[in-house]
Amino acid sequence: MSLLRCRGLRKTYGGHVVLDGLDLTVDEHRVVALIGASGSGKSTLLRCVNLLEELDDGTIELDGEDISDPRVDPDRVRRRIGMVFQSYNLFPHLSVLENVTLAPVRVHGRARAEAQAQARELLDRVGLGEKADAYPDRLSGGQQQRVAIVRALANSPRLMLLDEVTSALDPELVGEVLALIRDLKADGMTMVLATHEMSFAREVADQVCFLDGGRVIETGPPERVLGEPTEPRTRQFLHRIIEAGRL
Amino acid sequence: MTLAPHLPSEAQRRRAAYRRRQTVTSVLVAAASTAALGTLLVVAVTGAPGWDRVRESFADPAIARDALPAVLTGLWLNVRLLVCCAAGALLLGLLVALLRTLRGPVFFPVRALAAGYTYTFRGLPLIIVLYVLTLGVPGLRLGGMPSVLVLGGLALVLTYGGYLAEVFRAGIESVHPSQLAAARSLGLTYRQTMRHVVLPQAVRRVAPPLLNDVVAMQKDVGLVSLAGPIDAVRAAQIATAETFNYTPYVVAGVLFVLLAIPLIAITDAVTLRAARRQGRS
Structure with missing residues (x-):
């Protein structure tokens, strides 16, 4: 059964159409990579799924529930979805451990000690156990992004949305974040990730969607969409990527 | 890890020697210019034709000693008022800043009221608020009227609350929207986001301007003496009227400065500590 089903999503800013009747279905335990040029709607799609943006049309179903219905409590929906941002967005006034335990304690009402134990275990697993008491600004970009992923994981989400999570990182730090995402896939996490890392999309994604003009132009297994694209616009895009030495 | 001892090159030794000479020269120049300016000031003031009379009427040690107890008693009132009014105004x-950030049509009247309050009380001179509350309100002859001191304190809280609300609001709005997006994505409600993510960052950022207003308030709490209670400045005024000597004012002034120093030092320390802990600075 599909975990996420988006139908006919439309989103405009001012007169500018960002999503134009976009359809996307994500089955449980699958990893979907969204590729496409800047401004093609990847980030907007993720923000709409997390109800950070109000839709202008279309429906989003999560676990069969229409979450785009305005009567649905967005806080309750977001508890089931983990989101990781390009610029990490850690809380600078809280330590790493406090960043990770904030939602489990305040949102899910878990006991502080229990939440801290779980957070330490997660941090250990991503190799950041020693950084639990450090503040985010003392960490490298790669470490901050791994903390941000752990923070989202601590809520035990059904679905993870990753918005260009390696775009702000120095090249030598990209690997550690991608390794963590690989682990998540091995654990069976359902993920939708917007990315510019074509080789990573090819390796980790079960399905690649090429977005252009606010629609999914082409979708399928990575080796087909990235290897033998049928749509001219996909070909053009991949050609530019190859020219830039990114594939 | 032990580093192998580094032997500076000939060029580096020459550069170091040059910098040492520069430092010595800088210190000497600074000392000389400070001494020159200081001497100039002392000569200009003490050499002024009226200096002896001014010294007698503004810096008489005996009068200062006599006036000190009364001024200190007055200052104690300032301190108590300041603590209560600063807490109340903060x-x-x-509260007003938070009300102004509320979204949604239900809160329109609350937002409007809060905005109206900040516009009114930032525009209204404190003295007028004081007169209305301490002289006008008791004139209503209602039962259970609080003392003039409490009413005067209320005038201060109302006036300074308007300024502080705007400082808080600036702090709240300075927190980047991505922080809100991250908090809401974790499932935190609007209130939880404000309480745990936005306000801690906002308050830390605006702590210096907030304290600035508290220091300014310290000087204004004495205005309640217009309605009767005797604060430090009023006590100095009374002493001056008895002796025809202005030294009590100088005593009160020095005490006010002494009172402000710890207040300023505390905020500087708090701000610095927060910055260090977060790895900035």
């Missing part, structure tokens, strides 16, 4: 300011 709370009111924070």
